[in-house]
Amino acid sequence: MPQEAGVLYVVATPIGNLGDITDRARKLLSEVDLIAAEDTRETLKLLRHLGIAAKLVAYHEHNEETMSARLASDLEGGAKIALVSDAGTPLISDPGYRLVSAARARGLTVVPVPGVSALTCALSASGLPSDRFLFLGFPPRGASQRRALLESVADEPGTLVFYESGKRVMATLADVRDTLGADRRSVIARELTKRFEIFLTGHPGELIAQLEADAAQRLGELVLLVEGRQACSGSEDRVELERVLRVLCDALPLSQAAVVAARLSGAKKNRLYRLGLELGLDAAGGDAGD
Known part of the structure; x- marks a missing residue:
């Protein structure tokens, strides 16, 4: 009798507040044969909190190509595998595309297990229009490439959403001001779902001033939202x-x-x-x- 193929579960995990784990995700993480984790150390913290003992394997941007082939073969052999990132929904500016693509190409079952995403979390509470938005991930680190990206979306009417490092957010805001205009309403969301969650709002220049006045607001990774081109x-x-x-x-x-x-x-x-x-x-x- 032929071996039944396994299932790849794409599992969203909390981005800060561990209480945001869903019952479905908790159950699946305790039942799968293997968890492919972006950083096994971060995932172990979550599993210990949940009281789950599971087999982990590292799956990140540096080994994604080779591990995708290996894990796809495991799936064909009947394994049930959960794919998780450090936090939030896998593939949203995190590794996972190669594995999901490989599984789909082999006709294997891929099941999304939805939950928290910093993208939708920030957008839902930003006060900027959410009926249309364009997610652009992390902008380029180089100034000229970053400005070129901004110029390419200057006429986009939907809200622009970026992930950004606190180390570079002021430079990115300056490029937003100079490239898209000083009057674009903008929002920085940081520490989402955590105790000191905060939303900073204003025009790019105003946000730069807030960040200059309080260095603590430049720590960690942030979600930067910029309103689209208006009427x-x-x-x-x-x-x-x-x-x-x-x-x-x-x-x-x-x-x-x-x-x-x-x-x-x-x-x-x-x-x-x-x-x-x-x-x-x-x-x-x-x-x-x-």
Whole structure:
């Protein structure tokens, strides 16, 4: 009789308050054959709190490729495996994609076991619009790459959500201010679900001032939320920007026209340049089809 294939459980764990573990997650962690953990030391703390003795194996960004193949083979052999990260929902800026993808490619069963996620936790209590959002994970560490990322989402109407280190959050806020605009409402959520949970709100410059005044608010990892582009990017605004660009491009290359239009309208230069490309305004002036 052929061996029945195992199951991969993607298990969310608490991000701070251990009381947030679900009954289902507790039960599964006590029953599976193996727990693949991002950091076995962190997972052991949780298991000890729950009174669970389980077999653990390290599964992290440095061994993800080789361990994914090994664990997928174990699953094919009938093993029931729980995938957990240090905290929150696996794969959300944490390892796990390769394993889930490998399991799916082999036709194996993958079962989500939902629970806490810092992303949704922060968004739900931020006061920023939550009907549409764009999760961008950890922004690049390099300033130029970080600004390029921000420029690429300058016109996104949904709330932007980042994970960020307290060591870099002030630099990221400065880039948000300089790239997206000083008037973007922003929120920093830290110590989520813990005793000293706090939400700092304000414009980027105001948040920088708060962080400068209290170094304790720069400790650990944070969730940074930035409001999306508001009604100023609506249809009436676009029509006017198109008109200005077309007039300027009669005499100037698109790159220069975008600079002048930015000074006249207050819109971002890069947004205007992209708009000109969409309109077919070539770099030599005039419509590309003229």
